[in-house]
Amino acid sequence: MxxxxxxxxxxxxxxxxxxxxxxxxxxxxxxxxxxxxxxxxxxxxxxxxxxxxxxxxxxxxxxxxxxxxxxxxxxPIPALSLIPKPLAWVSVIVAVGLLAWQILPLFDLPLGSLQGAGFEEMLWSGRKVDLYLQTALIFAGVLSMVALLSEEQTHKVSTHKEDNV
Amino acid sequence: MNLSIPVIVMAAVIGLVGIGFYCLLVTRNMIRVVVALQIIVKGAMLALLLAGRMRGQLALGQSMALTVIVADTIVAVLGLALAVQVKRRLGSLDLNDLSSLKR
Structure with a gap:
């Protein structure tokens, strides 16, 4: 329920x-x-x-x-969509239909009994590459955001210098 | 109505992916595109966890979902930062205004 x-x-x-x-x-x-x-x-x-x-x-x-x-x-952006709405609906129905077609055969399967390693062991021992990837992603994301948000300030500083010259 | 847990979670997955995909297709607002991506990724995370649960390897599904959460958050951060920059430079969040990529 x-x-x-x-x-x-x-x-x-x-x-x-x-x-x-x-x-x-x-x-x-x-x-x-x-x-x-x-x-x-x-x-x-x-x-x-x-x-x-x-x-x-x-x-x-x-x-x-x-x-x-x-x-x-x-x-406020006009309600006109990028593609016609009927085409969007057809695309969504096709995509959802394909997804349902792929996972429908799983409907009869019961929930399996839990086995194998726990989450901590799986994460720290079995998925080390994922951890490296996550670390790299976090650093890349933080650096990219800092660069993106500070660009305006750099732009203003360079414009100010050009004005002085 | 007696629906099993896998059926209910699968319905959530299909619904979330459908709603997010529709928004991705019709919206012209950059921030709303990030909202649509977030909705789709939530469906994908539920699907990963359900697959792990049904195979009896929930820990594997959880570790993959954790990677998806990190990647999804970075995508949201970058998308929103890009939207802020576009708004500052072009004065608009409309995707149609970006079609020429001119300043």
Missing amino acids: WHIIILIGILVCAFQAIRSERLLVAALWLAGTSALVAIMMYLLGAYQIAVIELSVGAGLVTVLFVFAINIAGEE
């Missing part, structure tokens, strides 16, 4: 996130989606990832969205 309620909540929040007019409201609906997805993960038994998703997905990413929206500002 709880699973169905959470499923409906996830879909409603995600739909509202793409439907709401204001970006700030969309970011809050996205945070709600993250929180409900985290609960679904918890019910699946993935306790550690549920906590990480709740703190990163519903917390950090929402703060980033609010920060970016405050800087960039709300901007």
